[in-house]
Amino acid sequence: MRKLLLTTTLALPLTFGAALAQDTAAPAADSAAGTMETAPMTDAAADPxxxxxxxxxxADDAAAAAAAAEKVEVEQAANEWRVDWITGASVTAPDGTDIGSITDLIVDGDTGMMKAAIIGVGGFLGIGEKQIALPWTDLMINSDAQEITSDLTxxxxxxxxxxxxxxxAAAAGDMVSDPAADPAMAPAADPMATEPAADPMATGTTDTMPAETMPADGAATETMPADGTTTETAPAN
Structure with a gap:
């Protein structure tokens, strides 16, 4: 009898704990299931x-690149030089004496060919040097533009x-008009420099004095100006 009671006493807590664990796990499972059911569905396929x-x-980028490749130079050739390899390079005489350094290049505007190289001669640190031009065809450029010589001593x-x-030359839109040739560019007349009006007191007019005439019969006649001319005849004596 004691063994039965002891066994029953031990079994009841275990049974109650298992039931409680099942009741706790069930809502969690239901919650997870509900979450999976309410999650929005995303379309895996891309927008066509x-x-x-x-x-x-x-395709447009590829076409533009192909068209541009036909209009531009893509790579520098072995026989081509860069301008900055030439400018600043020293030019030597036939005996190896340094003449000066190239400061500029002259290009033919009609043919696009190199015409001459400008060389700074003399001076000190660029001050007081003289600029002379050597024909491009007279220069001998070797070792990839690292050695430039001339037959000029x-x-x-x-x-x-x-x-x-x-x-x-100035650009077409930068032409400056000559004010003397363009009336619109001429300065406005100075109103203070205009000739003053004539002085009515200096016109040189004279007042007309009455003219007195003596007729043949001895009567005196007085003539007044035209504005209100009156004639007075003196009675005969």
């Missing part, structure tokens, strides 16, 4: 309109005339 637009954009370079630059 966006895909078509992306494909068309890539240093004495000849120092005695050579200085190169004369011209002014750059």
């Amino acid at each position: 309109m966006a895909t078509d637009a992306a494909v068309e954009g890539e 240093r004495e000849e370079a120092e005695a050579a005339p200085e190169y004369v630059y011209r002014d750059q």
